[in-house]
Amino acid sequence: MSAIKKGIVFVAFSLAGCATNVSQFAMPDVVRFGQDNFVKVTHSQIDEMQHLLYLPENSEKNPENWQKGILFFLDKNSKNQTLEQRAAFRQAGFVKQPNIKAEVVIEQNELRSGVIYPPTERFNDVMLEVTRGRNLACGYGQIQFADKREVGKAVAKKLPNLTAYSHEIARLSLEFNQLAWQVQCSK
Numbered sequence: 001m002s003a004i005k006k007g008i009v010f011v012a013f014s015l016a017g018c019a020t021n022v023s024q025f026a027m028p029d030v031v032r033f034g035q036d037n038f039v040k041v042t043h044s045q046i047d048e049m050q051h052l053l054y055l056p057e058n059s060e061k062n063p064e065n066w067q068k069g070i071l072f073f074l075d076k077n078s079k080n081q082t083l084e085q086r087a088a089f090r091q092a093g094f095v096k097q098p099n100i101k102a103e104v105v106i107e108q109n110e111l112r113s114g115v116i117y118p119p120t121e122r123f124n125d126v127m128l129e130v131t132r133g134r135n136l137a138c139g140y141g142q143i144q145f146a147d148k149r150e151v152g153k154a155v156a157k158k159l160p161n162l163t164a165y166s167h168e169i170a171r172l173s174l175e176f177n178q179l180a181w182q183v184q185c186s187k
Contacts, residue, residue: 026186056068074183101115110177
């Protein structure tokens with residue numbers, strides 16, 4: 001092999017080596033939270049964003065119809081957004097939806113939120129959602145736990161008192177914040 005070909009092969013392998021050293025997200029197969037083991041049901045990716053849904057292993061695992069689940073949102077964060085920018089974006093979104101009860105804070109280098117969603121025409125549930133997000137070497141990772149509470153059609157039409165769920169969202173937040181961090185970076 002000529003010196004030029006050896007040089008080209010060396011450069012090609014060097015570039016290939018660099019490409020494989022790019023950090024990616026490493027996700028667990030199972031997440032234990034509360035009394036349930038959650039297993040991955042869906043994984044979708046659009047550009048730099050990934051979305052994964054984990055449902056209880058003893059459930060139907062229907063991504064269109066579930067009562068509680070853990071969702072992961074992963075973003076390579078090429079725009080280098082800070083937690084403060086993400087918090088402001090989330091708060092601005094919640095302001096536009098007056099029937100939602102939401103709290104967004106940054107604590108212990110995490111973007112955390114607790115949200116209570118009212119029933120909709122499509123779903124007769126109050127949804128409790130707690131979220132934790134971190135900036136990592138491989139991007140931004142967010143873990144979210146959602147629990148739907150059925151309220152019945154008659155109550156759903158009247159828009160139930162969401163503050164009645166404040167104690168429950170606080171309990172879920174405390175429990176969720178104690179969950180070991182699940183998103184890692186791998187090479």
